[in-house]
Amino acid sequence: xxxxxxxxxxxxxxxxxxxxxxxxxxxxxxxxxxxxxxxxxxxxxxxxxxxxxxxxxxxxxxxxxxxxxxxxxxxxxxxxxxxxxxxxxxxxxxxxxxxxxxxxxxxxxxxxxxxxxxxxxxxxxxxxxxxxxxxxxxxxxxxxxxxxxxxxxxxxxxxxxxxxxxxxxxxxxxxxxxxxxxxxxxxx
Numbered sequence: 023x024x025x026x027x028x029x030x031x032x033x034x035x036x037x038x039x040x041x042x043x044x045x046x047x048x049x050x051x052x053x054x055x056x057x058x059x060x061x062x063x064x065x066x067x068x069x070x071x072x073x074x075x076x077x078x079x080x081x082x083x084x085x086x087x088x089x090x091x092x093x094x095x096x097x098x099x100x101x102x103x104x105x106x107x108x109x110x111x112x113x114x115x116x117x118x119x120x121x122x123x124x125x126x127x128x129x130x131x132x133x134x135x136x137x138x139x140x141x142x143x144x145x146x147x148x149x150x151x152x153x154x155x156x157x158x159x160x161x162x163x164x165x166x167x168x169x170x171x172x173x174x175x176x177x178x179x180x181x182x183x184x185x186x187x188x189x190x191x192x193x194x195x196x197x198x199x200x201x202x203x204x205x206x207x208x209x210x
Contacts, residue, residue: 064200090204101192106144110184
């Protein structure tokens with residue numbers, strides 16, 4: 023029994039020490055010593071609220087996430103709903119049949135949200151209103167959304183991944199606020 027208790031104490035004690043939040047000095051030294059990703063944290067990201075009031079050069083620590091603010095900027099935002107069909111599980115004929123059925127039901131007044139619930143194969147809770155910015159989606163999907171106008175429904179194929187999407191562009195592209203920052207995950 024003592025052996026089990028000692029193992030349990032060790033199992034809980036070691037991860038807790040490994041999850042230490044860095045001090046401001048540790049965070050600064052860590053950023054200077056490591057190659058960091060430069061990221062745009064936009065309004066859709068919860069870290070934006072944390073960073074938006076900081077000036078360029080500020081180092082902000084959120085748990086193990088370390089940010090060094092570079093500048094305030096804007097990015098282009100997109101909003102689209104989608105129905106996903108898996109081409110690895112469905113034949114080409116079945117996808118064509120489903121696509122025709124989905125377009126028909128949409129034209130006859132069924133909401134795109136209802137069609138997502140009925141037909142989409144990935145069950146993403148954000149599928150009706152997928153908000154993203156440049157570089158966050160697979161290039162085929164992102165390019166297609168950029169090429170269409172709000173209210174248009176269209177298809178997007180990504181054959182190398184086995185993906186087929188029926189997409190409804192919810193709104194026109196717009197500029198949103200973002201913070202460009204260096205980003206690293208602290209490891210002690």
